[in-house]
Amino acid sequence: MTVKRKALVLGAYGLIGAACCRALLAAGFEVTGVGRSARTAQRVLPGLPWVTADLARPLDWAGLVAGYDVVINASGALQDGLRDDLETIHVTALSNLVSVLEGSDTRLVHISAAGVSEGSETEFFRSKARGDAVLKASNVDFIILRPTLVIGPDAYGGTALLRATAGIPLVEPVVMPDARVSCVALEDVAGAVVQAAEGGIATGTIADLTEAESRDFPKTVTILRNWLGFEPWSRRLRVPGVVLQGIGFGADLLGWLGWRSPLRTTAIRQLQSGIEGDPEPWRRAGGRDCATLPQILARMTPTRQERLFARMWVMTPVTVAILALFWITSGLIGFAQRDVAAEVLTSRGFGLTSAMSFVLIGAAIDLGLGLAILWRAAAQWACLGMIAVSLGYLGAGTLMTPDLWADPLGPFVKVLPGIALALTGYILLEER
Structure with missing residues (x-):
């Protein structure tokens, strides 16, 4: 009788975490999810065994990871706020996890972000880079995957913002015309995690998950609008940078009331500086090529629900x-x-x-x-x-x-x- 490999997914009901859980289950893993809300966990993946835990608080890390063959870290936060502390989530929690995994045979697959750097202008990228550095300096069997802008059937965060912008009626809001964006399919990210969890990728691999091409942000939005089936905009309106900054400032304030808006200053700065990656390290590691944005959308069916979501997201x-x-x-x-x-x-x-x-x-x-x-x-x-x-x-x-x-x-x-x-x-x- 074949013994199922056991996987623990941190941040398991998030956009990427939930997709990883489904892909690991399909690949034959026995999967347990970790999330801080039992109610949300049961709604997103009702048949999955769950551990309710907040990674930002003191945990019995040794007890949490004991007995698992692979740990997937899909947890993360965009910006400091009422519910989130970047240093705690991206660095301290990862350091605690590494300390209990060192010397074990458990593989750690860590989801970071393309373009992270300790010299970045956003604390999101800086804290992610510090977390990556903790892993790189350890003796843990690790793989770091760095996706660009993730596109999938589920809509949350950046992908929800894209849909919402594409769904604005009549007038095209032209924002960040110089920002370059590369995308990756949620399905490809989950597939890469499975490939790494199965041992198909060498330990120590650090690779971006991305399509080979990029395009400016307005072009990306237009592609999404065409996919959704909306009519072309009749007019264009250039949104001044000061307006965007004001929106970001307001979203930052709301962040301290618990709102996780993708229009916070961090997200705007990340988009303005571009979201691009290099697919070559992933290819050299034996990873499968990631689909381009047109290929991603061709695999997804634009339904009435998609169009309704795009319009109603703005209405929230x-x-x-x-x-x-x-x-x-x-x-x-x-x-x-x-x-x-x-x-x-x-x-x-x-x-x-x-x-x-x-x-x-x-x-x-x-x-x-x-x-x-x-x-x-x-x-x-x-x-x-x-x-x-x-x-x-x-x-x-x-x-x-x-x-x-x-x-x-x-x-x-x-x-x-x-x-x-x-x-x-x-x-x-x-x-x-």
Whole structure:
């Protein structure tokens, strides 16, 4: 009876990690995933054995990796934020992993990034380079794979940004016209991991995973738009660099509230400096050639779901911003105009104290929900809270002031679109 080889995948429900898990399973490995959210893990790969662990926190590394033939490190983060610390994830965690693997027969396949350098202008590349250096200085049986921009059926991070930009209607936003981009298929990255895990690649190999050609960023977006089946843009709009910087600054601030936007400063700088790699070291190591972007897209079917995602991805921040603005403004107006608001109730027989209590409590709830949706971890719960409070307002208002349903300004009727928008936000905010 053949004993299955055992693989442990760190960051297993991420874009690359999940693809590696599926490819390893198909190749006959017994796979265990590691991720920090048990709920997300079960949703992405429900049949996989999981270990719930946060690599940024102290772990029993020896116990975690014991008994595995190969460890795949597909964990990573783009930028420091509420949920992420680059030094801890890219360097400290890898150092701890290396320390327990040294002297063992376990192979470590590490997913880095093309173009990493300790002299890079972004901490993402610098921290990745420091992590790679830890591996290179060790006695571990390691392979470092460095993909360029990963394109696959799943959309997350950079590949989601590409789809969203390609899906913008009517006007083509021309951004970073001088940036050069090379791509690699998610399928090719997963295949390279399997080839390395099976022993088909020599230990110590460090190689980019990339197509041989590159193209400018607007051309890449146009190729994606044509693949999605959208009509050509009727106009072009050059987006000034200062606007892009402003977007990046805003996304950075939101990062400290837990939002992992691919429009943060790090991602913009990486794109501006180009995402390219050299396929030759991978070929010399015996790796299979990676598909070009047209070949990648030819293997993928552009469905209505793809087109809907491209359009709705842009609507996610718009929906959150509108809900936050509406509920925060409602709360502030409630506090500022509490006497006027209370008069609506006192004119219908309520005592002043009761009316004022209703107004102030309602204003506080509105303000709290508007602020809560800006915090990523609470955003979906805030949407549910908005729906519940809106229904409560309608129910209580119908009992206490039913005449407002006929008010020409429609204060009750206008609550209904808000409920629909909050429900839409709840759905859009499903992260993976």
